[in-house]
Amino acid sequence: xxxxxxxxxxxxxxxxxxxxxxxxxxxxxxxxxxxxxxxxxxxxxxxxxxxxxxxxxxxxxxxxxxxxxxxxxxxxxxxxxxxxxxxxxxxxxxxxxxxxxxxxxxxxxxxxxxxxxxxxxxxxxxxxxxxxxxxxxxxxxxxxxxxxxxxxxxxxxxxxxx
Numbered sequence: 001x002x003x004x005x006x007x008x009x010x011x012x013x014x015x016x017x018x019x020x021x022x023x024x025x026x027x028x029x030x031x032x033x034x035x036x037x038x039x040x041x042x043x044x045x046x047x048x049x050x051x052x053x054x055x056x057x058x059x060x061x062x063x064x065x066x067x068x069x070x071x072x073x074x075x076x077x078x079x080x081x082x083x084x085x086x087x088x089x090x091x092x093x094x095x096x097x098x099x100x101x102x103x104x105x106x107x108x109x110x111x112x113x114x115x116x117x118x119x120x121x122x123x124x125x126x127x128x129x130x131x132x133x134x135x136x137x138x139x140x141x142x143x144x145x146x147x148x149x150x151x152x153x154x155x156x157x158x159x160x161x162x
Contacts, residue, residue, distance in 0.1 A: 064096040065107050066115040068139055073146050073159035080162035091146070091159050102126050110134075116143070 074080040075089030092099040096107045103126025112118030117138040124131050136149045146159040 065093060065109060065118065065120065065137070068115055068143055069093050069118075069137060069146065070095070072162035074162050075157065075159055077160075080160075089159075090162075091148075093146075098122065100126070107137075 070093050072080060073091040073093065074087070075091075078084060079087045079089040081087070088101040090101060098105040098107060103124050105122040105124045107120040107122050109118045109120050117136065119134065119136050122133050122135055124133070134151045136147075136151070138147045138149070139145065140147060144161045146161070147156055148159070149156040
């Protein structure tokens with residue numbers, strides 16, 4: 001159906017200014033040749049003015065944490081004191097990296113209902129070992145509280161923005 005539309009469109013636009021001496025067979029042949037040139041043209045090289053059909057492009061799935069999660073988070077107020085060396089409850093989130101006292105995790109977002117709550121696969125390294133967990137990260141209290149909930153075992157850690 002699109003092919004016939006293109007043939008009609010091409011015939012009307014390319015042959016409209018021609019003299020009336022062209023036979024119907026010649027007009028059809030010229031239109032077919034024009035359509036063949038369009039169909040075999042490399043992508044992005046289609047004749048101007050012709051409709052181009054393309055497959056719908058799916059939006060890429062974000063794998064990094066949303067920007068609202070970035071920042072310094074502390075389990076206790078003392079964790080936010082940069083002059084202290086014993087900030088064991090400090091969590092620094094930057095891009096897809098979570099930095100803890102003695103470990104670092106790389107997050108790959110695998111789902112989430114919003115930009116304030118995501119499910120992520122976390123790949124940890126630290127303390128001489130590597131491990132992976134699936135955790136839910138959620139911002140509450142107008143983005144001032146971060147809840148990090150592990151799925152196995154189920155345990156929730158609460159952080160406040162520094």
